[in-house]
Amino acid sequence: MFALFLENIPMLFFSLPLIAAASVVFAATHHESPPAIWRATAEWMMWLAGILGGVLLVVFILSQLA
Amino acid sequence: MQPPSRRRIVAVSPDDGSAIDLKQPEFAALLAWLVPGLGHLYQGRTKKGAVYMSVILTLFVVGLWLGDGRVVYASWRPNDTRWWFVCQAGIGVVAAPAVVQSVSMTGTNHEPFWLAGWMTPPLTEGQLVSREFADRLATDDPYIFEQDFWDRPPYKQFRADQISMWHHKLGRFFELGTLYTVLAGMLNMLVIYDAWAGPMHPFVKEEKSSVNPDEESNDGTAV
Numbered sequence: 707m708f709a710l711f712l713e714n715i716p717m718l719f720f721s722l723p724l725i726a727a728a729s730v731v732f733a734a735t736h737h738e739s740p741p742a743i744w745r746a747t748a749e750w751m752m753w754l755a756g757i758l759g760g761v762l763l764v765v766f767i768l769s770q771l772a
Numbered sequence: 773m774q775p776p777s778r779r780r781i782v783a784v785s786p787d788d789g790s791a792i793d794l795k796q797p798e799f800a801a802l803l804a805w806l807v808p809g810l811g812h813l814y815q816g817r818t819k820k821g822a823v824y825m826s827v828i829l830t831l832f833v834v835g836l837w838l839g840d841g842r843v844v845y846a847s848w849r850p851n852d853t854r855w856w857f858v859c860q861a862g863i864g865v866v867a868a869p870a871v872v873q874s875v876s877m878t879g880t881n882h883e884p885f886w887l888a889g890w891m892t893p894p895l896t897e898g899q900l901v902s903r904e905f906a907d908r909l910a911t912d913d914p915y916i917f918e919q920d921f922w923d924r925p926p927y928k929q930f931r932a933d934q935i936s937m938w939h940h941k942l943g944r945f946f947e948l949g950t951l952y953t954v955l956a957g958m959l960n961m962l963v964i965y966d967a968w969a970g971p972m973h974p975f976v977k978e979e980k981s982s983v984n985p986d987e988e989s990n991d992g993t994a995v
Contacts, residue, residue: 720948724955727831731959735966738785738792740819
């Protein structure tokens, strides 16, 4: 049942935990206090999601043009 | 002046300028490699250590689970060189069983150290395995049957390609699990650096001196 559910999740959603984990680690390696780490995590998530989203958008547009 | 054994190396917090005691940075870096976050716990940076440990280990375990425990293995055979393991090994002791399994498979026993086969490299066509391991695979693995082995006393010889079976069984989750575990190992490299040298400071532009030597007057005083 759960395996079937996993099969139907679009691949894009599997990138979200990766973005979240990378954002936390990137933020924590640049800050020391917890409030600063969480603030920087939010910034990193926006950057990484924006870059990934931008790349996907370009790929999507190119695939439509081809 | 303190003797070398009592030497303390301190980093500066980029947030409030407070001192961070790195204790013995090399030892902390080693601990951080062995178990993500352990180096920070040793340095007394407990919250950061807990964050690193939970995030990186969770990522690695989820990757292993997505890949059915198959995606982390060490193999240096010409037809199956697993370069991903170099990155996965960045997580330290958690990936160490893969090395033990690989060494055991290539040894004279021709079977993994842990017979359940966890983190064992896939069998290739013509590979010799112990009879016990072959029988276990034929019983436990739904993709492998007794007729997949030739009898080569005192061993058995595999006559199929197990990595193809894994790809067929797991589909996209084999790649996904590999990606998660590789990223966990690579992120731990940053954690190791943080334990060794403290937090990375953002790039700060060097401010120009208020006194420009070109604008000095002839008598040497600034204009």
